[in-house]
Amino acid sequence: MVETGGVIRRDLEIVVLDQAQVERLEAEAVNSAKTRQPLYAARKKIFPKRASGRFRRFKWLVMAITLGIYYLTPWLRWDRGPFAPDQAVLVDLANRRFYFFFIEIWPQEFYYVAGLLMMAGVGLFLVTSTVGRAWCGYTCPQTVWVDLFLVVERAIEGDRNARMKLDAAPWSARKLFLRMTKHAIWLVIAVATGGAWIFYFADASKLLGEVVTGTAAPVAYATIAVLTGTTYVFGGLMREQVCTYMCPWPRIQAAMLDENSLTVTYNDWRGEPRSRHAKKALAAGLPAGDCVDCNACVAVCPMGIDIRDGQQLECITCALCIDACDSVMDKLGRERGLISYATLADYNANMAMATSGGTGPVNPALVRTPSGSFAYGLAHFHLGKIFRLRTYIYLGAWSAIGLVLVYSLVTRERLELNVLHDRNPQFVTLSDGSIRNGYTVKLLNMIPEPRTIEVTLDGLDGGEMSTVGIDPPPSRSFSIAVEPDRLKTLKIFVRQPADQIRKPAQSFEFRIADKASSETAEYTATFNAPEISR
Amino acid sequence: MSSEHVDEISGVTTTGHEWDGIKELNNPLPRWWVTAFYITIAWALAYTIAYPAWPMLSFATKGILGFSSRNEVKNEMAAAEAGKAKYVAAIQSKTVSEIAADDALREFAVAAGGAAFKVNCVQCHGSGAQGSTDFPNLNDDDWLWSGKTEQIQQTITHGIRFAPDADTRQSEMPAFADVLKPEQVAQVSAFVASLSGPVRDKNLIEPGTRVFADNCAACHGENAKGNRDLGAPDLTDAIWLHGSGEAAIASQVRAPKNGVMPAWVDRLGETTVKELAVYVHSLGGGE
Numbered sequence: 001m002v003e004t005g006g007v008i009r010r011d012l013e014i015v016v017l018d019q020a021q022v023e024r025l026e027a028e029a030v031n032s033a034k035t036r037q038p039l040y041a042a043r044k045k046i047f048p049k050r051a052s053g054r055f056r057r058f059k060w061l062v063m064a065i066t067l068g069i070y071y072l073t074p075w076l077r078w079d080r081g082p083f084a085p086d087q088a089v090l091v092d093l094a095n096r097r098f099y100f101f102f103i104e105i106w107p108q109e110f111y112y113v114a115g116l117l118m119m120a121g122v123g124l125f126l127v128t129s130t131v132g133r134a135w136c137g138y139t140c141p142q143t144v145w146v147d148l149f150l151v152v153e154r155a156i157e158g159d160r161n162a163r164m165k166l167d168a169a170p171w172s173a174r175k176l177f178l179r180m181t182k183h184a185i186w187l188v189i190a191v192a193t194g195g196a197w198i199f200y201f202a203d204a205s206k207l208l209g210e211v212v213t214g215t216a217a218p219v220a221y222a223t224i225a226v227l228t229g230t231t232y233v234f235g236g237l238m239r240e241q242v243c244t245y246m247c248p249w250p251r252i253q254a255a256m257l258d259e260n261s262l263t264v265t266y267n268d269w270r271g272e273p274r275s276r277h278a279k280k281a282l283a284a285g286l287p288a289g290d291c292v293d294c295n296a297c298v299a300v301c302p303m304g305i306d307i308r309d310g311q312q313l314e315c316i317t318c319a320l321c322i323d324a325c326d327s328v329m330d331k332l333g334r335e336r337g338l339i340s341y342a343t344l345a346d347y348n349a350n351m352a353m354a355t356s357g358g359t360g361p362v363n364p365a366l367v368r369t370p371s372g373s374f375a376y377g378l379a380h381f382h383l384g385k386i387f388r389l390r391t392y393i394y395l396g397a398w399s400a401i402g403l404v405l406v407y408s409l410v411t412r413e414r415l416e417l418n419v420l421h422d423r424n425p426q427f428v429t430l431s432d433g434s435i436r437n438g439y440t441v442k443l444l445n446m447i448p449e450p451r452t453i454e455v456t457l458d459g460l461d462g463g464e465m466s467t468v469g470i471d472p473p474p475s476r477s478f479s480i481a482v483e484p485d486r487l488k489t490l491k492i493f494v495r496q497p498a499d500q501i502r503k504p505a506q507s508f509e510f511r512i513a514d515k516a517s518s519e520t521a522e523y524t525a526t527f528n529a530p531e532i533s534r
Numbered sequence: 535m536s537s538e539h540v541d542e543i544s545g546v547t548t549t550g551h552e553w554d555g556i557k558e559l560n561n562p563l564p565r566w567w568v569t570a571f572y573i574t575i576a577w578a579l580a581y582t583i584a585y586p587a588w589p590m591l592s593f594a595t596k597g598i599l600g601f602s603s604r605n606e607v608k609n610e611m612a613a614a615e616a617g618k619a620k621y622v623a624a625i626q627s628k629t630v631s632e633i634a635a636d637d638a639l640r641e642f643a644v645a646a647g648g649a650a651f652k653v654n655c656v657q658c659h660g661s662g663a664q665g666s667t668d669f670p671n672l673n674d675d676d677w678l679w680s681g682k683t684e685q686i687q688q689t690i691t692h693g694i695r696f697a698p699d700a701d702t703r704q705s706e707m708p709a710f711a712d713v714l715k716p717e718q719v720a721q722v723s724a725f726v727a728s729l730s731g732p733v734r735d736k737n738l739i740e741p742g743t744r745v746f747a748d749n750c751a752a753c754h755g756e757n758a759k760g761n762r763d764l765g766a767p768d769l770t771d772a773i774w775l776h777g778s779g780e781a782a783i784a785s786q787v788r789a790p791k792n793g794v795m796p797a798w799v800d801r802l803g804e805t806t807v808k809e810l811a812v813y814v815h816s817l818g819g820g821e
């Protein structure tokens with residue numbers, strides 16, 4: 001059905017719409033308020049129509065960026081010298097190292113990852129409390145991959161109507177061919193997705209060669225298989241069901257949104273009463289809203305819902321219905337934003353205005369001036385509205401964690417010393433009466449370059465060190481080569497002459513120093529002796 | 535259920551169960567959920583066929599895949615052995631001093647020897663090899679039979695005063711209670727104690743010197759520094775196997791304790807003995 005423009009009466013004034021060509025679509029929300037099904041029922045198929053507009057363009061951009069990051073990151077190189085891998089981002093499980101550009105993390109520095117996760121958590125609070133489910137709508141892998149799979153589906157089977165027709169049609173050679181092509185391409189994307197994941201865990205180009213020639217580790221193939229399966233099933237087959245039934249985030253978000261958070265909103269106060277026959281309604285002196293009930297918003301929705309039923313769990317705020325409706329409004333020559341990002345506070349204020357404080361049904365004329373423009377006092381969105389105390393607290397916490405992480409990253413030690421005092425025996429009496437204690441000393445060279453470390457004994461009068469496996473005679477200082485990016489374990493014996501022993505437990509320091517970089521570290525250890533010494 | 539009851543608000547039939555006026559809606563389960571449920575049942579069945587599961591009267595089904603956790607352990611042990619093979623082969627073909635000189639091999643031998651020590655040696659020498667009265671401390675630098683790796687290996691291999699082994703280390707301190715008079719025992723004990731510390735009665739030292747020269751110097755040496763060929767201890771140092779002080783020394787002179795250590799090579803094999811020797815050598819007193 002096509003409507004060829006119309007006349008809408010607004011109190012004193014008559015607006016003649018352009019010869020707008022607004023196509024009316026047959027679309028019904030899967031969870032339409034009129035026929036809302038219980039959650040427990042067979043899934044209704046959804047055939048999202050292609051949308052176009054500024055949010056769609058933005059989503060293409062986000063999609064290109066996120067997919068680009070995911071697929072290309074493992075191929076970025078970063079020169080770390082001859083003793084460390086040159087892959088910019090690498091989780092080296094075998095050697096227990098994590099490389100991120102100029103940062104290298106050892107397992108004991110995992111708190112950086114914990115810190116990043118905290119930032120991600122607080123960041124999610126920040127984003128959700130301000131711009132709602134932006135994560136869901138734009139950057140969530142589920143959303144991005146479903147979008148990608150839909151691109152394929154549209155390219156093969158056509159847009160909404162063609163797909164619906166194909167789906168209803170009996171099986172034929174053509175249908176079989178189209179379906180097989182679609183699923184084959186989906187599978188290729190799924191394999192590429194699973195394949196890209198493993199490159200984060202080993203040298204990408206070497207692993208690619210191994211994977212192709214069948215010589216990679218079984219775990220690599222298993223990972224690819226699992227991720228291929230999940231990508232194909234979640235992105236191709238389950239789609240919106242993942243968001244509605246499986247993901248906890250839609251439930252959590254409800255606790256984070258407040259009346260000042262942005263959500264995709266159908267503005268009843270200017271849309272209702274919706275009418276396919278606005279002309280007739282106006283002619284009969286009845287109010288008519290801006291919504292022409294064309295269902296464009298429902299047809300484009302990847303979740304298959306009707307935003308006009310109000311905010312709902314299923315809505316991922318992808319804003320495609322905004323694009324759809326905006327182009328309808330453009331055709332009708334009305335202001336954009338019948339569906340728009342709005343806060344609940346604004347929406348409520350405008351609703352109050354349109355319903356005379358809730359005393360009657362929506363009358364869109366109440367939000368307009370006689371000349372047809374929006375009335376003075378109508379709430380409009382501006383950025384200041386989403387910045388409130390809560391936002392600043394989140395922002396503060398988020399940047400505080402970030403600053404702490406950056407600070408500790410900049411000042412962290414790359415040369416460390418750990419000492420473990422032998423407990424059994426605590427001390428050994430030697431033939432000349434002197435006392436010996438044993439220590440397991442670990443030197444951590446945390447940079448990918450070989451270093452010569454000088455180990456020095458500080459304090460403990462007359463004390464001398466000797467080392468298993470190193471020849472030089474006992475002394476108070478010696479040097480030892482430590483391999484790049486490795487931990488060196490030494491067994492150091494410290495011996496003190498009987499006549500210098502002052503008490504059963506004496507403190508002294510192990511000091512290590514890298515002469516070249518003048519980095520140092522120290523450890524305060526205890527030297528034990530028998531209670532009564534000679 | 536006697537009558538089909540339909541809930542007015544939702545228009546869904548109820549199960550007929552009612553608790554304090556609250557009724558349970560009989561909503562159909564989502565199809566994917568039901569499918570997944572049936573798949574898990576099928577999976578569970580298949581699993582019990584593939585793996586050992588069903589208990590019978592005197593046995594349990596073996597499962598067609600032939601899995602058993604005992605085999606898994608066996609395989610893992612074999613894999614561990616295979617991983618060690620390279621080092622074990624090297625240890626077999628090299629002498630203990632060669633092993634001790636090679637960083638990687640020494641590390642392996644110390645770990646393996648440490649494990650063997652914990653099982654076989656700690657009963658006498660203590661868990662830290664620190665010994666106790668009558669049982670030597672292996673951490674210190676005082677050795678009855680030498681602290682060189684080869685010599686330690688020899689001691690572990692053949693034991694000390696271990697009759698069944700022909701090559702065992704042999705020596706025996708005679709009981710001097712029959713030979714020396716009690717005052718001579720007191721004198722020689724005072725002399726020996728004076729070599730490493732103060733004594734109660736300095737007047738005993740002088741006569742003790744003569745008793746020592748006549749009776750003890752043959753094994754312990756003129757200067758009392760001991761003799762490793764005979765396993766005779768150095769009497770001038772701070773370490774006393776059977777206790778320090780005049781009383782302990784006198785007791786040892788009168789009726790000596792002669793400790794026995796078994797030969798280990800038959801029981802542990804040459805490789806483990808080598809590893810033990812390197813381990814003991816690494817404890818800090820090795821020469």
Ligand code: SF4
Binds near residue numbers: 297319
């Ligand atoms: S209702 Fe609109 S914003 Fe929500 S999921 Fe559907 S198209 Fe996206």
Ligand code: SF4
Binds near residue numbers: 271291292293297339
């Ligand atoms: S809200 Fe907009 S897109 Fe949706 S039916 Fe109304 S006019 Fe059409």
